[in-house]
Amino acid sequence: MTSVNTLIVQTPAASCDVELAKGPWEFDQLPGYGPGASENDRIPEPVVRPGQLPAAYQRMSDEELHARIRAAKETLGEKLVILGHFYQRDEVIQYADFVGDSFQLANAALTKPDAETIVFCGVHFMAETADILARPEQQVILPNLAAGCSMADMADEDSVEACWEDLLELYGTEPDADGRQPVIPVTYMNSSAALKAFCGRNGGIVCTSSNAATVLEWAFERGQRVLFFPDQHLGRNTAKAMGVPLEQMPMWNPRKPLGGNSVDDLESARVILWHGFCSVHKRFSVAQIEKARAEHPGVKIIVHPESPMPVVDAADAAGSTDAIRKFVIASQPGDTIAIGTEINMVNRLAAEFPDRTIFCLDPVVCPCSTMYRIHPGYLAWTLDGLVAGEVRNEIVVADDVATDAKVALERMLAALPR
Template identity: 80%
Template sequence: MTLSINDLIVSAPGSSCDGELAKSPWEFDGFPGYGPGASEDDLIPEPVVRPGQLPAAYQRMPEDELHARIRAAKQTLGHRLVILGHFYQRDEVVQYADFVGDSFQLANAALTRPEAETIVFCGVHFMAETADILARPEQHVILPNLAAGCSMADMADEDSVEAAWEYLTQFYGDDDTIPVTYMNSSAALKAFCGRNGGIVCTSSNASTVLEWAFEQGRRVLFFPDQHLGRNTAKAMGVPLEQMPMINPRATDLGVDAGVLRDARVLLWPGFCSVHKRFTVAQIEQARAQYPDCKVIVHPESPMPVVDAADAAGSTDAIRKFIAAQPSGSVIAVGTEINMVNRLAAEHPDKTIFCLDPVVCPCSTMYRIHPGYLAWVLDGLVEGEVRNQIVVDADVATHAKVALERMLAALPKDD
């Protein structure tokens, strides 16, 4: 018998993953925080997002009717609609995507459909913002559930970054610091990078981006994910002692002046609650059970985990790594469970499993439910754009500068 992710969430013994995650996402959309399944370390976002409530009729609608509505709307809208789905999205939603990929791939994919009047992004808020920035002015971008945020993105806010930047500018007295923001950040922070000679990166092209940044200046301020910054810079040969993690709440950023003076990469203290869960002990357990297994993890994982794995890479790199392994291989994967399960189904000749025995999907990505997709698509058929994402024009102008630099920084394997 094949169990759904909801079954696994509820049945996982000793689980620290909240069983309420199996409930319908609209039960939590009006509450603070990221909902069931989020890390206890996640900060509650301020201000709290108050999305429009999914109409009760869609909450009560049978699954088969929701899917029938989605299929009918897609057929009616035709080439006027393009649906983007992230690798981490649930299967019952991602099946309708015209493009499936990681954040870098989807940012490029949206550009290939200029004839589409509407882009429906089945991902999280920062991804939809990016699509709106890169889209043509007449295109609409929709996020089916406005409560689909990102806890990591909220760990770096514009005021804190501006304050840290002001301190660093005064401390160094030069313009040799280049701001680099991970794609998992707000449009405002992408605009900050655009205004200050910086760039956006994804997990696919992080090393290319850091190389570009070091050509522009001596050091990098990398936010919000400390782990991607540390793992990428370390692989490039930057010593750990030259990668201090700053404390944005401290007046001196919590770093000794001598260390700060020699720093090459200044790391922001953000993280992904899903990838933070992976441990060296999990890798050791996988190898004890399967001595010949290969282990690949996402670079948002902590450095000891990346060091202990056989390989690390973006979601697309993980997909390619698994495809390249011979039939009969055993592969332990350190990334989000929806993607791991999908890869296991695509490669039945291989044993593929998630390192983390507790099944915890990305709790915010999981908020995109077929009910929301049916509702926004029905709206388009009726001539109504629901849950549109619109980035302020001035913010979009500067953010686009940093994003275009990102798109030009091709991943190493391209």
């Protein structure tokens, strides 16, 4: 299988940014999200996630880095568990003890209570979640602290608190005759620990793309309406599939009074959507689907629900990363499948099922630029530290934040996907 990094180098004209193929340490210290990031991403100020990698590891060959990783894993044994998200690069995912989406990995970490250290090959909010759910004596490591998430950064604590105050002033705080609260906050997993704690404090819950429908049902049982953040597309696509009319899903822009809405719009709202998005999934378009159907008669198309609503409507199916994988597994040899999600996962599925034609809807090789910050060099450095008795890049969520966030996360874990 040709790795995504190799594809970026071999086909520079078809890559969103050939700089992605370089070692992440070359741009970890720069402002913003680095090469490959969408120009549509609104970069909050400041983004403080400095990456660091000693020069010796920057100069090591791939062979030496992989030898160090294997040796450290063998030495650490059952004391170590490595979690890898589906979107992680192949050079790193090969060392994961568990591979999955955010819901699966949140559960996987709980199955290793005897492990002393959880190394999360993903992004910052995932490592925070692992720390919240871990036992007090367990350590959680994010190999590269610069691995953030632009979507998560689109909803900050101050902006959400200000929105909440406006909504409570409008709706009041008294439940209706059925005991339902005026509004229930729901945050997507792709958010900071502080926002998960906000939901825990205010009767809300966390969701993933796997269980978003179950979570919205949970919220509607308890509330007259939902504030859904930070991803507008997952919220819209999920609520629409449940029968909520589009006119009852106003968008909240935190930079505008009342989020840019009228009082009447908010009074009739069932789901208030935050103005956030994933830059990877925003790349997919109806034109790409039409092109795939024209060039591959009989193609089956599945996209991630973080994609825009017209794309989800035009596809044959939509689902979480785990659902996409199950869709491919359920297909037949000879099938042609176009997938609208991150290129590392699509590339891996194509290699795993060579008797099918599997390709990414977006012809441009463009991985998640922040997930791509996890490189074998950082993994080798953090594991070497553990062998030497040093914990590097530990993620620690403050106790007061973790307590409230855990309430919302445990509600999420109990809301099983359909």
